[in-house]
Amino acid sequence: xxxxxxxxxxxxxxxxxxxTAAGTPMGDLLxxxxxxxxxxKHLAPGTAKPIRVFSEDLTxxxxxxxxxxLVGARCAHRLTVLHTGWVDGExxxxxxHGWTYDGTGQCTLRPAERDAARPNxxxxxxxxxxYGGLIFAYLGPGDPPPFDLPRKPAFEGNGFHVVRRQxxxxxxxxxxxxxxxxxxxxxxxxxxxxxxxxxxxxxxLPELEYFETDAGIRQVATRAADNVRVSxxxxxxxxxxxxxxxxxxxxxxxxxxxxxxIDDTHTQRMNIYAMPSQGREIDDALMxxxxxxxxxxxxxxxxxxxxxxxYPADEHSDLxxxxxxxxxxxxxxxxxxxxxxxxxxxAGIAFLRKIYFRELELLRxxxxxxxxxxxxxxxxxxxxxAAGPEHQ
Numbered sequence: 001x002x003x004x005x006x007x008x009x010x011x012x013x014x015x016x017x018x019x020t021a022a023g024t025p026m027g028d029l030l031x032x033x034x035x036x037x038x039x040x041k042h043l044a045p046g047t048a049k050p051i052r053v054f055s056e057d058l059t060x061x062x063x064x065x066x067x068x069x070l071v072g073a074r075c076a077h078r079l080t081v082l083h084t085g086w087v088d089g090e091x092x093x094x095x096x097h098g099w100t101y102d103g104t105g106q107c108t109l110r111p112a113e114r115d116a117a118r119p120n121x122x123x124x125x126x127x128x129x130x131y132g133g134l135i136f137a138y139l140g141p142g143d144p145p146p147f148d149l150p151r152k153p154a155f156e157g158n159g160f161h162v163v164r165r166q167x168x169x170x171x172x173x174x175x176x177x178x179x180x181x182x183x184x185x186x187x188x189x190x191x192x193x194x195x196x197x198x199x200x201x202x203x204x205l206p207e208l209e210y211f212e213t214d215a216g217i218r219q220v221a222t223r224a225a226d227n228v229r230v231s232x233x234x235x236x237x238x239x240x241x242x243x244x245x246x247x248x249x250x251x252x253x254x255x256x257x258x259x260x261x262i263d264d265t266h267t268q269r270m271n272i273y274a275m276p277s278q279g280r281e282i283d284d285a286l287m288x289x290x291x292x293x294x295x296x297x298x299x300x301x302x303x304x305x306x307x308x309x310x311y312p313a314d315e316h317s318d319l320x321x322x323x324x325x326x327x328x329x330x331x332x333x334x335x336x337x338x339x340x341x342x343x344x345x346x347a348g349i350a351f352l353r354k355i356y357f358r359e360l361e362l363l364r365x366x367x368x369x370x371x372x373x374x375x376x377x378x379x380x381x382x383x384x385x386a387a388g389p390e391h392q
Contacts, residue, residue, distance in 0.1 A: 007338075014337040017356055018171050020261040021055035025360045027261075029369075030054065030236055031140035034150055036258045036270040038135040039165050043068060048083040048092060054139060055263040058124065059083045063090045068130065069103035070137050072123035076107060101125075132156070132256070132272045133163035148374045149215060149234055154254035159277035162290050164317070165270055166297040168325060171334040172237065172267040175259035178328055179239035180348030182206055182221035182229065188327045192311030195319040200244045200383070201229060210351045215375050217355070219348055232379040235355070235372045242381040243320065246286060251275045252383040265333040273317070293318055298325035306330070 020027040037053050038060055048061035050073060057073035059082040067090060075082055075094040085095040091108060093100040100109040105125025108118060129136045129147050132155045138144035155161070168175065178184060186205055189198040206221035206229070216238075219231040232240040237259050242252045256272040277283055296318045304310040305326050312318040342350060362369045 011338045013357060017353065018173050018334050019264055020172065025364060027054050029359060029363060033236055034129065034136040034138050034147055035260050036134040037137045039163050040130050040133050040135050046087045048087055050081060050083045052262050054261055059092065061087050061092050063087060068128045068135055070126045070128055071101055071105045075099050076121050076123055134270055134272065149372060152240055152256060153378055155256060155272050155274050157274065159275055160283050160286050161274045163272055164294060165268055168267050168269055168299060168329055169265065169333065170267060170329045171264055172259050172261040174328045174331050174335055175267055175269060176237050177349050177352060178324060179233055180217065180219060180352045182208055182219055183345045184327065188323045189320060191323050192309060193319055197244055197320050202227060208347055210348050213375060214373050217351065228382050230379060230381050232381065242383055245275055246289060298322045
């Protein structure tokens with residue numbers, strides 16, 4: 001194969017990783033896993049809302065009894081949007097002519113047509129699960145896999161537990177690749193204000209190791225014998241890390257981060273944050289503080305961050321999110337991977353792409369892809385509460 005042909009093939013493969021609409025190889029791969037699509041508390045009983053995921057427009061609604069359902073965006077009749085209609089029991093009724101659909105997308109009623117039997121009409125419908133304050137959907141073919149990969153013991157305790165959704169104007173893969181880039185901590189999280197994240201982890205450049213596990217990738221970043229940072233990345237787009245908590249010297253926070261494509265140039269970043277209970281009084285105070293920051297999203301401060309270098313004063317989640325936002329959105333709506341120059345510090349990104357390429361090739365050849373399963377034991381994610389002199 002000539003050099004030009006190899007370069008073209010490489011460019012096609014890299015481009016393929018970024019595209020996630022239905023019918024694309026990566027889109028079809030991601031749809032085979034449970035994906036968070038909404039925050040549970042933002043969907044009240046008896047209400048419906050439009051959502052978009054993997055370039056597909058959908059209707060998310062919750063019955064009066066509390067069950068969530070996900071169906072196509074539009075009524076099959078005259079194609080008006082369904083979220084403007086009525087939630088009727090476990091079904092949703094179109095406001096235009098009353099056509100009604102159940103949670104599987106099956107049309108059950110066409111009032112003016114006087115059907116003697118159930119209409120042979122169906123729109124999209126997808127199974128849902130609620131977990132950790134998020135609503136997860138399975139958008140792939142056939143029966144959904146067991147709901148086990150998203151679960152982590154840290155997210156199932158009775159301590160301080162919150163969720164967040166942000167929309168970033170860039171491709172999903174930029175956010176995922178950042179999860180496998182431990183080196184960025186030493187630079188990105190020192191920009192603007194040096195928050196507790198970089199203070200605790202330190203700016204020492206780490207030695208990096210990567211291992212494939214039953215569930216995904218183990219990333220180990222060693223800065224010193226007593227400063228080893230581990231990430232538990234779960235295939236295909238979730239990272240589980242621990243980060244300094246809101247209290248200086250207090251418990252660290254378990255953070256679950258799912259980077260889910262809305263379309264190829266917009267990503268919803270879905271987070272679960274959990275930490276052990278410290279008693280009712282402290283937990284209530286932390287929740288009140290969180291509510292002041294819950295709706296922060298760096299996209300609302302885009303110009304301030306990019307052109308005025310104004311970073312949020314909060315040294316916990318707001319600052320960390322803003323710093324990551326500038327680095328990743330700064331790569332462009334879809335980064336031009338053909339013209340990047342990778343080095344030895346990018347071993348995690350190369351490792352991640354190798355696994356994606358492998359899984360896509362198996363699907364392309366009609367062969368079984370890897371069966372990803374939860375780890376037999378929880379991963380120890382070390383913390384460092386204060387950088388000693390050797391870490392400065």
